[in-house]
Amino acid sequence: MRNSFALAFAGLLSTAALAQETDEHVFTAGALTIEHPWVRAAQAGADTLAFAEFINTGPADTLLSVAAPVAAAAEIVGLTLEGGVIGTVAVGPVEIPTGAFSFDPGGLGLMLHGVAEALAVGTEIELTLSFAIAGEVTIHVLVEPANAMAHSHAH
Amino acid sequence: MLVAEDIGLSFADAGRAAFTVLDVPRFAPAPGRVTAIAGPSGSGKSTLLYVLAGLLRPQRGRVMHDGQDIYALSEGRRDAWRRHRVGIVFQDFHLIPELSAVANVALAATFGPAPDLAPGRAAKLLADLGVPVSRGSVELLSRGERQRVAIARALLFDPPVILADEPTASLDALAAESLIATLRRLASEGRTVLVASHDRAVLDAGDSVFTLRHGRLAEAAAVAA
Amino acid sequence: MMNPLPLSLAMARRHAGISAVFVVLIALAVGIGAAITAQERALRAGGAQAADAFDLIVAAPSSQTDLLLRVVFLQSGSVELITGEPLRALMAEPRAAFVAPIGFGDSLNGDPVVGTIAALVNRLSGGDVAEGRVFAVPTEAIVGWDSPLHIGDNFRAAHGHGAEAELDGTQHGQALTVVGRMRPTGSPWDRAVVVPIEFTWMVHNLGTGHGADWDGTTIGPPFDLLTMPGIPAAVVAPDSLAAAYGLRNAYRTADTMAFFPAEVLVQLYDLLGDVRAMMSVLAIATEVLLIAAVLAGLLILMQLYRQRFAVLRALGASRTYVFAVAWSFGFGLIALGSVLGLAVAAALSGTVSSLLSEASGIALSSSIGWTEVSLALALAAAGALLALLPAALLYRRPVVEALRNT
Numbered sequence: 001m002r003n004s005f006a007l008a009f010a011g012l013l014s015t016a017a018l019a020q021e022t023d024e025h026v027f028t029a030g031a032l033t034i035e036h037p038w039v040r041a042a043q044a045g046a047d048t049l050a051f052a053e054f055i056n057t058g059p060a061d062t063l064l065s066v067a068a069p070v071a072a073a074a075e076i077v078g079l080t081l082e083g084g085v086i087g088t089v090a091v092g093p094v095e096i097p098t099g100a101f102s103f104d105p106g107g108l109g110l111m112l113h114g115v116a117e118a119l120a121v122g123t124e125i126e127l128t129l130s131f132a133i134a135g136e137v138t139i140h141v142l143v144e145p146a147n148a149m150a151h152s153h154a155h
Numbered sequence: 156m157l158v159a160e161d162i163g164l165s166f167a168d169a170g171r172a173a174f175t176v177l178d179v180p181r182f183a184p185a186p187g188r189v190t191a192i193a194g195p196s197g198s199g200k201s202t203l204l205y206v207l208a209g210l211l212r213p214q215r216g217r218v219m220h221d222g223q224d225i226y227a228l229s230e231g232r233r234d235a236w237r238r239h240r241v242g243i244v245f246q247d248f249h250l251i252p253e254l255s256a257v258a259n260v261a262l263a264a265t266f267g268p269a270p271d272l273a274p275g276r277a278a279k280l281l282a283d284l285g286v287p288v289s290r291g292s293v294e295l296l297s298r299g300e301r302q303r304v305a306i307a308r309a310l311l312f313d314p315p316v317i318l319a320d321e322p323t324a325s326l327d328a329l330a331a332e333s334l335i336a337t338l339r340r341l342a343s344e345g346r347t348v349l350v351a352s353h354d355r356a357v358l359d360a361g362d363s364v365f366t367l368r369h370g371r372l373a374e375a376a377a378v379a380a
Numbered sequence: 381m382m383n384p385l386p387l388s389l390a391m392a393r394r395h396a397g398i399s400a401v402f403v404v405l406i407a408l409a410v411g412i413g414a415a416i417t418a419q420e421r422a423l424r425a426g427g428a429q430a431a432d433a434f435d436l437i438v439a440a441p442s443s444q445t446d447l448l449l450r451v452v453f454l455q456s457g458s459v460e461l462i463t464g465e466p467l468r469a470l471m472a473e474p475r476a477a478f479v480a481p482i483g484f485g486d487s488l489n490g491d492p493v494v495g496t497i498a499a500l501v502n503r504l505s506g507g508d509v510a511e512g513r514v515f516a517v518p519t520e521a522i523v524g525w526d527s528p529l530h531i532g533d534n535f536r537a538a539h540g541h542g543a544e545a546e547l548d549g550t551q552h553g554q555a556l557t558v559v560g561r562m563r564p565t566g567s568p569w570d571r572a573v574v575v576p577i578e579f580t581w582m583v584h585n586l587g588t589g590h591g592a593d594w595d596g597t598t599i600g601p602p603f604d605l606l607t608m609p610g611i612p613a614a615v616v617a618p619d620s621l622a623a624a625y626g627l628r629n630a631y632r633t634a635d636t637m638a639f640f641p642a643e644v645l646v647q648l649y650d651l652l653g654d655v656r657a658m659m660s661v662l663a664i665a666t667e668v669l670l671i672a673a674v675l676a677g678l679l680i681l682m683q684l685y686r687q688r689f690a691v692l693r694a695l696g697a698s699r700t701y702v703f704a705v706a707w708s709f710g711f712g713l714i715a716l717g718s719v720l721g722l723a724v725a726a727a728l729s730g731t732v733s734s735l736l737s738e739a740s741g742i743a744l745s746s747s748i749g750w751t752e753v754s755l756a757l758a759l760a761a762a763g764a765l766l767a768l769l770p771a772a773l774l775y776r777r778p779v780v781e782a783l784r785n786t
Contacts, residue, residue, distance in 0.1 A: 078625050081642035084429035084566075086649075091621060101629050106643030108625050147650065201784070210694060211780045231698050238696020249691040253390035265383040266697040308695070 025142060030134035031058025032096065036151040037141040039110075039125060044118045049077070049088075049109040050127060050141050051151075053102045061096045062132040070125045072114035079107060096131070105149050119143045156221060157316055157347055158183040162206060163215030164370075175370045176202050177213065182365075182372055184349045186315065189342045191361030192351045193375060198367045200351035204318045207349070208241055209233045220316070238263055239270070242309025246321035248301045250293045250308075256281055259293055260307045270312065280307035284337065299330030306337060317341055319350045323357055335360045384704035387692075391709050395681065402674050403717040409670050410721020410759055413663030414752035415728040420656040422733050422746035424649050430567030430742050431641035433504045436627055438462070438470055438479075439613040441637045448644045451482055451613050453742070454492045454568040459484070461610030466635040468605045470614060475623040478503075478601070481611040483580035486537040491527065493537040493573045495580030497600045500615055504569055505562040512560030517597045518578045521556045525564040526571050526741075533558045537573070537583070554583055568741030576600070581609050667759060671714070675766050678710045682770040689774050690782035699775050706771035707764075714763025718756040722748055 027034045033055040042048035050068075068074040077088040094108060103109055110127065119125060121143050128138045144152055164177040176199050184190035194200050205211040207218055209225045217224045220240065225233055237243075250259045260277035263269070273279075278288050284303040286296070293304055302322060309317060319338065323331035335357060342348040342362070350357055358364050366375040392399045431452045439447045440460035449455040462470065471479055480503075483495030498514040501522055512531045514522055523529045534555050556575060564570055576599040581589050586609035588594055594604075616631075616638070618624035624640070631638035689702045729746035737744045 078621065079640060079642050079646075081428055081432055081640065081645075084425055084432055086428050086642045086646060089621070091625065094622065095626065097626065097630075102632075105646070106639060107628050149647070202780075205780050205783070208694065210783075231700075234693070234696055234698040237694075241696075243694050245691070245694075249688070251387065251390055251688070253393045254386065258386065262386070263695050263697070265386055266692075266695070266701050267382045 025140070027137060027139045029129075029131065029137035030061075032056055032061060032131065032134045032137070034129070034137065034139055037127065037139050038144045038148070038151045039112070039119060039127075039141045040148060041121050041143050041146045042112075042115050042119045044116065045114055047111060047113050048115060048119060048146075049105070049111055051103045051105065051109055052139070052141075053100065053104075054096050055100055056096050056098050058098070058133070060098055061134055063094045063096055064130045064132055065093070066110045066130070067128040068110075068112045068115075068125065070115050070117070070119070071112035072116070074110060074112050074127070077109055077111040079105075079109075093132075121145055156183065156186060156219075157207060157349075158219045159203075159207060159216065160219065161216035162203075162213045162218070164202065164206065164211075164213045177206065178370045179203070179216070179372050184347050185363070186347045187342055187345050188362035189338055189348045189350060189360060191358045191364045192349070192367055192372075193353060193358050193364055194351075194367035195353065199370050200367055201320050203367065203372075204243075204320050204349070204351055207316075208243060208318055209237050235267065238266055239312045240314045240316060242306075242311075242314045242317045244302070244305050244309050244317065244319040244322045246324045248298075248305045248325070250301060250304055252292055252294045254293065255290050256286055256293050256296065256304045256307075257288060259304055260311055262308065263311050272311070277307065277311065280310055283307075297330075299326055299333060302326060302330065302334055303337070306334070306341075310341075315346055317346055317348045319348070319352075321352050321354070322350065323352065323354045328356075331356055382698075382701055382704065384701060384708050387705045388709040388712060391681075391685070391705075392712065398677065398681075399713055402677065402713045403720060405670055406667075406674065406714055406717025406759070407720035407724050409663065409667045410718050410756050411724025411728055413660060413667060414722060414725030414748065414755050415732065415746075416656055416659045416663060417751045417755065418725055418729040418746045418748055419732055420652055421749065421751070422729065422744045423652060423736075423742075424645075426566065426737075426742045426744040427645050427648070428642070430565065431645060433506075433565065434615050434641050435618060436616040436624060436638055436640060437613055438616050438627075438631045438636055438638045440635070444637065444639045444644045445648065447613055447637075447639075448641055450484065451615065452567055452641055453740070454484075454494065454572060456484070456492075459612035461612055462614070462636055463610035464635075466633070467608070467610060470616075470631065470636065471601070471603060471605055471608070473616065473627065475619060475627055477617040477619045480615045480617075481577050481603075482613045482615060483577050484612060485584065486539055486580065488535055488537050488573050489528075491571045491573060492568070493521075493575060493580075494569070495575050495577040496615075497577060499600070499617070501562060501574055503615075503617060504565050508563075509560045510563045512558075514560055515574075515576050516559075516599070518576050518582065518599055519554060519556055520559045521573050521575045521579075522560040522562055523558055524562055524570040524572045524574070527561070527573060529558050529573065531558050531560065535573075537575075554579070564743070566743035570743075571741050671759075671762060671766055674710075674714065675769060678706075678713075678767070678770045679773070682706055682774055686774065686777055686782045689777070690779045693779040694783060703771045703775040706774045707767045710767030710770060711760075711764050714767065715760045718760040718763070721759075722752060722756050725752055 025036050035053040037052035039050035040048045066074045075090050076094055078091045080087055080089045123143050124140045126138055127141050128136055130136050159179055159182040162177050162179040165173040165175045167173040192200050206213050212226050257277045260280055281288050284307050286300050286303050293301055323334055338348050364375045365372050434452050437451050440462045442460050450459055473479055478499040480497045480500035486493035501514050534557050536555050578589050578599050581587055587607055589603045589608040591604040618627050628638045692702055726748050733744040733746040
């Protein structure tokens with residue numbers, strides 16, 4: 001109930017074309033399926049990271065960019081260890097190979113810089129992903145706890 | 156000129172009638188003289204000194220100094236008045252034992268804004284009173300010397316009023332005699348010197364002697380004579 | 381001007397013993413609290429520094445933490461092997477600059493003997509070696525920066541580690557010669573003896589990793605993918621940043637797992653952070669109790685001084701002055717203790733770091749940073765507030781009443 005209300009609400013706010021939604025948190029665009037996108041809770045003004053799993057049934061595609069209405073800026077980043085310092089670095093477009101590919105806290109992520117309002121656990125935000133082949137797709141991203149390492153949905 | 160006018164002070168204990176501590180219509184110790192107040196212990200001698208020093212506000216009456224009602228001053232101004240215009244000497248000296256004689260004498264200069272003192276003023280005051288100046292604690296000095304340090308402390312800002320509460324009670328006869336001579340010299344320089352004491356020698360040295368009994372003051376010069 | 385210091389210093393001198401006890405206790409409490417955070421930071425930095433050169437670790441699916449401890453920190457233990465088709469795919473990975481198999485299981489006088497390839501040695505050693513050269517034949521070895529061995533030393537490795545190695549008593553028949561020394565890595569590899577992976581395989585009768593026509597001296601890749609033995613782990617150097625994430629994804633399968641040391645460290649650091657937070661809470665609780673005790677002490681001390689303060693008032697000191705003397709004495713003790721606490725923290729965490737470095741082989745350098753300074757400042761600020769209490773009590777005390785108690 002709560003989720004469907006949230007979705008309906010998000011739908012009302014959204015003017016972007018939504019991807020075809022086969023399940024609550026599964027989105028498709030061309031040969032790509034984006035499953036269980038999630039984002040870590042954050043205070044207003046803070047940076048946070050979003051993650052998702054991709055299933056590509058077509059040829060290799062490329063994630064060109066990410067846009068987040070809720071954030072001042074968004075970019076594709078990867079975890080790095082450089083000179084003894086663990087952090088993230090902008091990696092630019094990322095190839096999504098045929099098969100399964102995941103953005104997860106140990107590897108790649110979508111960095112949202114300066115979220116306009118606090119992201120509370122259980123709410124959702126929208127992200128728009130741009131692919132070389134599959135084009136633009138807007139997805140609903142569930143907010144998980146700030147220290148989460150994975151999506152809370154059991155498969 | 157220090158004048159107490161119509162001073163009334165009484166303590167009331169629960170279930171008991173008010174106990175009159177002070178009932179003084181007028182008291183004006185004269186400058187240039189040693190005024191002694193006699194009276195048994197608990198007769199209110201110290202209380203009268205505290206009232207005159209601006210430390211204890213009476214329930215009735217006022218204390219005027221050079222035309223200024225000192226209890227009409229703010230507390231801070233009254234503190235500053237006492238610091239600069241009144242010198243107090245206690246029976247037990249009340250020196251700071253961790254400090255040297257010079258530091259004790261100069262202490263009041265650290266209390267707040269103070270007029271510029273001549274360099275070495277504290278040491279000079281001590282020398283004038285015959286106290287050996289050393290860096291050591293004042294506790295190394297004899298009792299007579301310590302009371303002279305206390306006198307020097309009272310004189311730091313050259314106040315016109317000296318209040319002494321039983322100043323000889325802790326001294327031997329020789330030191331007491333020296334102290335009395337000092338008090339007389341301070342009075343002869345134009346100061347108002349008021350001494351509360353039950354020491355015969357002090358009372359004998361007073362230019363005028365009052366007796367305080369049941370809070371009332373009576374000129375006792377005739378008795379002394 | 382108003383200057384309460386001569387009197388508050390006089391009080392400290394009079395009560396030098398108890399004042400010193402207060403200061404020392406506060407310094408210890410601050411020192412322990414600050415040492416905890418400084419130590420945690422040192423561990424984080426040391427761990428990350430040690431793992432820096434290990435780009436991507438690929439192994440059979442198991443615990444990433446265990447694998448990290450084996451590969452980077454050279455802890456002993458059993459590990460599943462990657463074999464068969466997944467191994468062949470890994471060794472032939474085109475997106476990797478090199479794929480370095482790792483072979484464990486031997487030791488020399490308690491220090492690990494690790495088999496791998498020259499490329500990883502060069503990577504760990506920062507591009508070139510400190511002394512001598514990298515091994516070039518199966519019976520040559522290069523030692524870590526801190527190894528007691530020297531170039532030219534000959535030795536036989538023992539099977540197993542530590543007590544196991546002593547009990548077993550087995551020594552491999554083949555002797556090795558030290559030909560070089562690596563630059564410091566800040567990891568337990570600094571104590572290790574690194575040998576060609578072929579040596580490890582041969583002494584354990586696992587084959588040579590090369591085909592039947594192998595000359596017996598040429599070492600390193602390419603290996604014979606059909607006959608090479610299974611490996612417990614490989615360090616994969618991607619040829620680009622993008623490839624690193626692609627490789628990590630590609631080897632997260634049913635047969636293999638792939639991870640960056642950083643991602644495991646992040647999780648370990650979360651745990652470390654929790655432990656630190658708990659210890660910090662205890663340290664802060666200690667500080668609070670201590671402050672309460674100091675405060676009680678100050679209150680008692682101030683009772684002793686009430687007559688002195690009354691005398692000061694009689695001599696013309698304002699309430700503010702009396703307040704300032706009492707406050708500056710209390711605050712002085714706490715502030716001095718806090719500052720000395722930083723020195724205690726520096727000494728304490730320096731000692732703990734060197735002990736931990738000795739025990740773990742991870743280079744740790746602790747330093748007092750802004751976190752610790754702000755802890756001490758916070759305590760000093762709390763002291764500034766708490767010292768108001770005894771000062772305020774004196775401030776309110778009637779002068780004449782205290783004067784009479786002579």
